[in-house]
Amino acid sequence: MAHVTVIGGGVVGLAVARELRVVRGHHVTVLEKENGWARHQTGHNSGVLHAGLYYRPGSEKARMCVAGNASMAAYAREHGVPVSVCGKLVVATDEAETGRLRDLAARAEANGVPARAIGPDEAREHEPAVRCVAALRVESTGVVDFTGVCAAMVEELTRHEADLRLGTEALAVRRAPGRVEVATGTGVVRADALVNCAGLHSDRIADLAGVRPRARILPFRGEYYELRPDRRHLVTGLVYPVPNPELPFLGVHLTRMLDGSVHAGPNAVLALRREGYRWRDASARDLVEVIRFPGTWGLARRHVRTGITETLRSLSRARFAADLARLVPDIGPADIVRAPAGVRAQAVLADGRLVDDFLIELVPRQVHVLNAPSPAATSALEIATRVADRVSSVLN
Incomplete structure (x- = not known):
């Protein structure tokens, strides 16, 4: 061998x-x-066991995620690793998002993901504190201790x-x-x-x-908050917004973890170091590489508004809480506290396109x-x- x-x-x-x-x-x-x-x-x-509904039908991500949802859950159970397939809601908070929610439902069907469209009343049966005009219930999403x-x-x-x-x-x-x-x-x-x-x-x-x-790697820090213990009852499972189809990031969402805590996030800001988990984590070498890479500037031109929004949300707990309140109105700035961040290795082409x-x-x-x-x-x-x-x- x-x-x-x-x-x-x-x-x-x-x-x-x-x-x-x-x-x-x-x-x-x-x-x-x-x-x-x-x-x-x-x-x-975030520990999420993804179902596979977001990815382009026929793509490697779509095929491998749907299969991996089953194989990873089975592996965890076989080896005594904590896993919970609890399902999630993707919620449209206004009528303008319902078209994208329908598109997402169609993509889920194309990928073989068990998902169904539901109304606000049924959504509240799953998540009593949620606010929406429509939702997609995805049964195979869960959480696992990776x-x-x-x-x-x-x-x-x-x-x-x-x-x-x-x-x-x-x-x-x-x-x-x-x-x-x-x-x-x-x-x-x-x-x-x-x-x-x-x-x-x-x-x-x-x-x-x-x-x-x-393609080159650009590091994007995903920052998290978590709900204070006395506010965890506001979320029973996983609650996601309708994502922007032009970006690989899913928007800030709420996830009840295996230990009962509820994580909120992540956002997505360019990190100043490959392993830059905080704003003050910076590397001269990494910054020079980012600045010299043409894809950085192409990406900035393509997504300047999104970049500004994400940075402002990173710097403001009130803005972060306001985005969460679109999903669960009872969440306010006083209800969330900082949690450890992660860094996503995102490949970017020289023209600024994200490898999807x-x-x-x-x-x-x-x-x-x-x-x-x-x-x-x-x-x-x-x-x-x-x-x-x-x-x-x-x-x-």
Whole structure:
């Protein structure tokens, strides 16, 4: 069997390693630069098990998310990881949004997602505090402990004697005859193939490997609030707005977590560092890359109004609460408190267009996962199957 090096220890990297080692029997080494697993996108996301209704029919996101909704829930249950498939509401708060809600219902049907249009009275049966003129009830949406999923995968990989290396950053990548070599601070890892699942740094790993990716990563911070404990009763499940179809972000929404807390968000603002979880987290290197990348300016021209709105909401709790109050009118600024933020690795093309689907690029003996934001966590087991298939193709 082949020996494969996987760079990245989030849910996608671990799922790929599991597929290669546990399912297919390859020898696997996983390199993770942090001293723990799932420290970035996986460990900072909203924990939502997505249904797959938002994505373009026939796209990788649509197919993998619908399948991943079932496979991830089944994996969590099999391994004792907390999961709850509680359903959600997507709500139109005025008549102007009902057309987009109908379009979303049609997309859900095309993608095979169980969803049905309901009126405001039935919506309040699910969420008594919600305000809307119409809603879409999506039964297969849920919440899951993705960090727990990663722990279960690590346990499986350990039992199957995979080589798991924390605190091991990939510093250089070299192609050699019949293999790929990765230099780290503790030595060189030699393997038959390389899989890059580095998330926020995936384009940089591709650069190290001599691959010129057709998209670059821009980091978008998603900021969260949560409802104060005495206001959690206002939300019983998940409540989402009707999204802007031109953007991959779903708008600030409300999610009852597995522990009973209710998270609100995220927004989307350009982070000043690849791992910039706060405004004061800044990196000169990262900022220079962002400024020099033509796609940054193309993106700004395309979405200047949205960018201003998101930034103002980031700086104002009152604005954040006002957007939540469109969904649940009883929420006010005093009802929410700051919660930890996440950073989304969003691939952007040189002309400023956002890559709206998963992006995987192949070269001999290498597979690079270059765009895997939401719903990648939901889809991780399906992405792993696809990537493992492609490892076989790059070895031949």
